[in-house]
Amino acid sequence: MAIESDVLVIGGGLAGLTSALAAAQADIDVRLVTYKQSTLQQASGLVDVLGYRPNGDGPISNPFEAIPSLPVEHPYQTVGVDAVRTALSLFDEVTDYAGSHTDANALIPTHGGTIKPTARYPQSACAGIASDNRPMLLVGFDSITDFDAPLAADHLTSTGVPFDVRGVTIQFPGDLSADAKVTRYAKLLDTNGDVTVSETGGGGHRPARDALADRVKIYLDDETRVGFPAVLGDANAATVRATLGTSLGADVFEVPMGPPSLPGLRLEDQLFDALSDAGGFIESGNPVIDYTDDGSGTVEKVIVERNGAEIPMRAEQYILATGGLVGKGVESNREGVYEPIFGCHVAHDADRYEWFDEAVFGEHSFARFGVDTDTTLRPVDESGNIEFENLRAAGAVLGGYDYAAEKSASGVSIATGYTAGMNAATTVAQTNNVS
């Protein structure tokens, strides 16, 4: 026996979640298995589609216009620009993200003070948008060293933003430990819990939101929007921003941060809730390590490993959304580059010194490593033959694009995830109708 479903998605990132959601919304019985908690925690929470051309030109103002001129092996070309739009509308439907009102990229300040072109962004980033000309105050906390507000403000100014921006670093009110976790700040603000000051500091306590707003007021000049590191609450983030905003008389926004990222966690929650509401099943905690086939190119079942025990899971259709080199969906050793679960072909030079460029920001071929597919996203071997008739791939496990340079990671994951999920669902529906 085995744990059964119609579609089995392997991977809990943006690609896996989108493909599971697409299939579940088509009323197909879907199960998503993910080795660990979703990697969305490591994501900024911004959802980009295409920020730069593969040759580095950009920023691109309209990604949808640029997609048709991408190289033919690019995953966007495999699924087509219409699929990108449809997939994004699914994303818009299940999240509270902004940006769907226009095809143009939004320009969002990052915690390093650069400007990132992005197609969708969380509500918490709205008031920080760089095309807005209102003066901006950035507030950093001395204990959150990843965000140096004065430095970020100077960087923004030097990029030529159309507004005045100033940065200050303050101490978060109350005696928190120097290495308090982002979740500690978020929890205090979420619950408006008391922050306390020790006797040596004069003693006393105050609710966290009020204490923070009052401290920031001291530094606020004529700025009408105030940006904080992205720790302003978790479940009640909107309330936290609104409360702070009312006290300050300014719009409050978050500057997206590196991992571990609250905006990423909030996006993860929204997508998992949507999948659950659509009837999809989720299992996390253990890796898929192997598969069996029927000898004629059909995956029969996959094996989930748990402390040495092998748990079989069977489905009609499988979706591989295990990530790229960082996510361990593509692995390498001195001999070669490979896809570890199904052994799908990953094209690479036999000489490993050809995998990278001498220059740090040079043209690294490893950045484009991944599986190649047919037009329906089924991985193909070296000769272009389908590896398995019921296996599709989505997201960073795909080759042919450099998401870090192009700023296309989220868009490719959503578009290919959606397409793989719909293709799998359609095939299941056809099989069910026949039988």
Next chain:
Amino acid sequence: MSDAESPNTDYEFEPTSPNTGSEFEPVDIFPDSTDFDLRPGADSCYKCSMCDTSCPVAEVDDDFPGPKFQGPEQWRLKRSDDEHEIDDSIMSCSNCMRCDDACPSGVPLSQMHNTARGEYVEKQMDKLSIEYIRNRILANYRTSARIASKMPRIATAVMNFGPARWVMEKTLGVTKEREFPAFATQTFRQWWAARGGVTVSRENAREARERRGEPVDADKKVAYFHGCYANFNTPEVAKALVRVYEYFGYELVVPEQRCSGTPMFANGMVGDARRHAEVTLSSMSDLIEEGYDAIASCTSCSMALRQEYPELFDIDGVDTVSRNTFESVEYLRIHENLRSEIQSADVDDAIEKEFAYHAPCHARNQGISRQAVELFGELDDVTIEDVGDSCSGISGTYGWKEEKYETSMEIGEEMFEHMEAVDATTGMTECPTCSSQMEHGTGYDIRHPIELLSVALIQ
């Protein structure tokens, strides 16, 4: 022979026995070390801090430095300095093991925490301190429960007698805020023996296989690790499990077993845990050799057998038992068509029909934190709602400590709120201590999934 003496070179030695006569002894490079090598795990950490964001204690406790420090960072500090002492904050880790599930790089965080906590308790904690004595008593719940079960009604009354509890808090630091669980008047093992033990189970299983049209001599055998709680406090859970397994044609044995060790790991009493594990592993590994699979109804017990034992103990049979232990509902999901049985089942009024389900932290690493919701979501007339992914906050003995009680309730607050927000007024979980926290925070009655399964499939 010392260097001062000159060698005797008067004659040639015999070519067949050229040496001084002692047997060759290989040099022991790591003398007497039985420690697990945690170096590869520490090296895998790239400090992304995902573990810290998953930690329910770091979210509310300003003095707790989080799993990344407790695990790989502290381990590295120890390598660089033999005198390095384990930081006493290790005792504030509740051993929820969520960090394991968070780490994208496979760092064995809970193994590091358990090892560090064991070392702290062994080498740095005063064995005459109230804290040590209190922790030892809490960790060895089985010992107290065995004594209490000899006179269950009196024990339940005494343990919840106000003045006695006030004294316990003042002298031992056991919070008086919580109510001790009632002891059953008949333990599960007493019931099992009185019912006829394995002989009756074998007959029931044969009859069931006949009824189900399965081969009568089919090899369906499981060894049940009931743990302390289902034995002494909630035998109804264990009995429901027996009914469900026999319904599916499984013959059960209830082997000799001790505490799974979960409360001992959490208190750094690794030696105690090892003694108990040796008994359990001895009987369980023999049964597995004979073709049995091990099942457990408590997710912390199954977690201990599956993950903590092989991570901490090098005992015969530890890997065999780990590979062949399953949570009770999970095992049926794998081996039976549980889903279609549930889809065609219904429930009568023997049990409440609306449940607020809380997934225990220890269910997460086993990949089963969603199975109850998934399964019962397809059961007619029953609604089950997941109350979210927050931790209940009790973590076994943690929430029983007077100085941890407030933290425990603060962590649990989110779960209580979610439980009260859904329609259900009955809770559901697999973990006995989560169950007592759920009851403590909301006053709800709490059931185990196997009890609902029993009602749905059998009555």
